């Protein structure tokens with residue numbers, strides 16, 4: 175077992191400097207107390223918003239300031255906690271800010287209903303006041319779905335049932351994260367390892383087919399034992415979505431979910447249509463896999479192992495920073511100056527240490543620098559992670575320095591585009607600079623696997639999700655058999671004839687947490703494709719492509735996500751960006767076929 179360093183033994187230069195948020199813990203504690211007081215005072219705003227334009231401005235200012243201060247203490251506590259989750263003091267801070275956040279959102283829950291209760295004509299009259307100009311779009315996002323808002327007492331009844339409606343998702347999560355017991359399987363060295371969803375993710379990428387097969391079989395045996403329970407939780411979740419949509423007079427659950435984010439449904443339909451139109455490319459890639467891996471039978475558990483074996487490139491953290499800057503130079507000196515700022519000022523917590531939260535993220539708030547948590551390993555995957563998280567960080571920097579607080583964040587639909595564009599720029603850069611065929615093959619495979627897992631797989635999920643919602647709305651019981659049958663058929667369509675459509679995969683729906691997130695998954699696919707399109711526009715130096723891209727990074731939530739992306743140069747209601755992304759996939763598939771052929 176590799177022994178990780180204690181937090182206190184990590185060199186300071188490789189840790190993030192959180193004194194930029196609060197100089198000392200005492201400053202945090204004072205700020206925390208101030209937010210508590212602010213939260214207590216906010217009740218005086220309730221009932222005043224409809225009085226006049228001036229009262230509305232005053233109320234909104236108070237509420238937004240409360241959120242702004244809350245975010246700052248929240249970020250400090252959660253970053254401190256993530257750097258060493260075994261530290262009791264910061265566990266305490268984290269618990270305190272979580273319950274304060276819950277208290278604030280309960281306290282401010284009157285905001286939307288109270289604004290919606292202002293008659294439309296009166297609110298329009300308010301909006302003429304110059305001091306409300308800043309809040310126009312903010313108010314529009316609240317009132318856009320006015321026709322679907324029920325009487326206040328009805329909305330209150332439904333809101334009070336929120337925890338009950340969340341119960342299927344909670345049950346799934348408890349079962350999936352703690353109650354399910356997985357058996358012991360073997361890793362590549364023949365060691366016994368206890369299976370879990372995390373361990374499965376590693377074993378399924380093993381270069382040893384026996385290891386992959388054993389993990390796959392063992393995992394689905396467990397889910398198979400609970401398939402009826404898991405069908406019941408997913409069915410309950412779907413019924414909840416359909417119920418909320420129906421009671422609010424939406425055509426269906428998807429219309430409701432997408433109108434929450436002001437995304438036209440055509441975005442979803444266009445995605446599904448184009449992906450289905452380009453399944454032949456996925457079939458070709460799967461067939462190439464079978465050939466290169468020299469397998470008589472390619473199974474569903476053979477789809478994640480790298481075609482070229484282990485990674486031929488390594489990077490130290492310093493080398494990775496230099497390479498990231500080379501790859502991102504195409505975004506211009508201004509963008510690069512923010513990358514430098516992030517790299518040179520201890521905004522990144524680099525090393526793994528005992529108790530540190532796993533994975534990687536970019537976090538922060540309007541009043542803090544963008545911080546990045548990494549668990550650095552010297553490989554190409556981590557170089558990709560670094561450019562990905564730096565994409566989020568620079569996006570945050572631009573947004574927070576160009577937008578007032580009210581628009582100083584960005585919605586999920588556009589968030590992953592900034593990070594994935596950077597990954598795509600890195601791919602373009604590596605393909606431009608690496609000449610060794612083995613390295614090129616590795617990079618091409620990395621890209622194609624990313625595309626397969628994001629664009630194809632998430633669209634497959636999206637199709638399944640929509641299908642079961644519609645089936646339920648028509649009165650079809652969502653049994654394990656019904657869902658498995660459809661899932662396996664869909665899986666066969668996606669991956670084609672080169673792969674054995676193993677029976678176990680029919681149960682994949684039973685273990686996907688995102689199916690409890692109400693029409694969320696499609697955004698991974700649209701985001702990846704939009705990023706492919708945008709990075710291609712930038713690297714081929716299309717007129718104004720870079721300026722438009724930087725404007726998108728600066729726009730935060732000052733307009734609807736779909737309009738933000740239009741100004742970035744990609745119309746996500748149309749098929750062009752998807753067709754362009756598939757073209758890139760095809761070109762790279764051609765090159766990989768030639769290299770490995």
Ligand SMILES: [Zn+2]
Pocket residue numbers: 562566590593
């Ligand atoms: Zn991300």
